C-alpha cells in the first residue's frame with residue numbers, strides 16, 4: 001500500500017452540503033474535480049485562507065467510500081477550535097475550500113482481508129469509509145468494529161454503525177443494545193477476534209489510542225499488527 005502516488009498539490013473543493021447531524025459537528029460533502037481516488041482510512045488536509053492571506057490547515061479523515069462521487073468528512077467542533085469552529089459554523093453550500101489529499105499509506109484498508117477496528121468518538125470517521133467500502137464490495141463480514149463514546153449524541157454516524165452491527169460502548173448511558181454503561185473492555189475486543197483477523201486499526205484521541213491498543217494486545221494481537229491514527233492537534 002505504500003506505493004501509492006503522492007497526493008499532489010492543493011485543489012479547490014466546492015461545498016455541496018454542510019449539514020449538522022448532531023449539535024457537536026458538521027458533515028461536509030465536497031465536490032473535488034479530478035481528484036485522486038482514495039483508499040479507506042486516508043485523510044485530507046483542509047486549508048482555510050483569510051482575506052489578509054493568513055492560513056490555517058488541519059487534517060480530516062475521509063468518511064466516504066472510494067467509489068462515492070462526493071468526498072465526505074465529519075468535523076467535530078472543538079471549544080476554541082480555530083479550524084473546526086469555522087468549518088462547523090460558517091461553511092455553506094457553494095463555498096470553496098482548499099484541500100490536499102488523499103494522504104496516508106499505512107492506516108488504510110482495502111477490504112481484501114479481515115480487520116478489526118476500534119474507534120473513540122469522532123475517530124469513527126475513517127471506519128465509516130471502510131464500512132461503506134466493505135458493503136459495496138461484499139466484504140462487510142471482514143470488518144468487525146467496536147466504538148466508544150460518552151453518549152450516543154457524541155458518536156457521529158451512530159445509526160450507520162448500529163445498522164452495520166458495530167459494538168457500541170457508551171460510558172454515560174445505556175445504548176440501544178442494552179449494554180451497561182462503561183468503556184470498551186477486553187472481553188468486547190476478544191469477541192471481535194483480532195488475533196484471527198490479524199490486523200487491528202485504532203482511531204481516536206491520544207488517550208483512546210493508547211487504551212485501545214492495549215486492549216488489542218490483551219486480546220492476542222501483537223503490537224506490529226496494530227495501526228493507529230491519533231486525532232491530536234496538528235496545527
Ligand SMILES: Cc1cc2nc3c(=O)[nH]c(=O)nc-3n(C[C@H](O)[C@H](O)[C@H](O)COP(=O)(O)OP(=O)(O)OC[C@H]3O[C@@H](n4cnc5c(N)ncnc54)[C@H](O)[C@@H]3O)c2cc1C
Nearest residue numbers: 058059060061075076081082083084125231232233234235
Ligand atoms: C490524520 C488525522 C485525521 C483527523 N481526522 C479528523 C476527523 O475526521 N474529524 C475531526 O473532527 N478531527 C480530525 N482530526 C483532528 C483535526 O485535524 C484537528 O486537530 C481538530 O479539528 C482541531 O483543530 P482546530 O483548529 O479546531 O483546533 P485548534 O485551534 O488547533 O485547537 C484548539 C484547542 O483544542 C486542542 N485540540 C486540537 N486538536 C484536538 C483534537 N483533535 N482533540 C482534542 N483537542 C484538540 C488544542 O490543543 C487547543 O487547546 C484529525 C487529525 C489527524 C492528525
